[in-house]
Amino acid sequence: NAGVTQTPKFQVLKTGQSMTLQCAQDMNHNSMYWYRQDPGMGLRLIYYSASEGTTDKGEVPNGYNVSRLNKREFSLRLESAAPSQTSVYFCASRTGSSYNEQFFGPGTRLTVL
Amino acid sequence: KQEVTQIPAALSVPEGENLVLNCSFTDSAIYNLQWFRQDPGKGLTSLLLIQSSQREQTSGRLNASLDKSSGRSTLYIAASQPGDSATYLCAVRPQRDSNYQLIWGAGTKLIIKP
Secondary structure (H helix, E strand, C coil), X not given: CCCEEEECCEEEECCCCCEEEEEEECCCCCEEEEEEXXXXXXXXXXXXXXXXXXXXXXXXXXXXXXXXXXXXEEEEEECCCCHHHCEEEXXXXXXXXXXXXXXXXXXXXXXXX | CCXXXXXXXXXXXXXXXXXXXXXXXXXXXXXXXEEEEECCCCCEEEEEEEECCCCEEEECXXXXXXXXXCCEEEEEECCCCHHHCEEEEEEEEECCCCXXXXXXXXXXXXXXXX
């Protein structure tokens, strides 16, 4: 079991460029999440997917789009990157139990110049 | 709006000491609270989860307590080791949330000096 995997690990973009962050989980979880983590702040939810075929906005969705491609994969797209999107991005998936345990990927460190 | 605060932002202690990390939240209507560990360049690992009806949870040298009425949780680490050096984050799941969203503190960076 690889758990939650994310690609790429690092990325540098120029302002206005686009890119997609990939996330996959092999734990058969229904729910998946995208967070961003900025220095001195807690993680903030960008988008989540409660189940295959559904997506919903989180706390900070502006400038992002997501796709729940299938049960395993949940991608995050930046259509026109801005320096304010420089951050570390984490993908997570959740067990189906009421305990709400979330499992996290290793993160993608994105710098927008 | 639920807010989660962790103080101090950083803590450095000698190896072998017992220590306490603090987490406070503004709305006592929570479903549960989790403590996570984050190592540099890595993802987050769940350490302990306390349901709102529970007072504490233990795992090895870690003990997490929850006082919902006062909006506080503590993570107690016994006999600290250099390998405990990491950033510790707490997160709450609000009671009224049906989508299992978590509200996060900014974390406490812990350094254990050999």
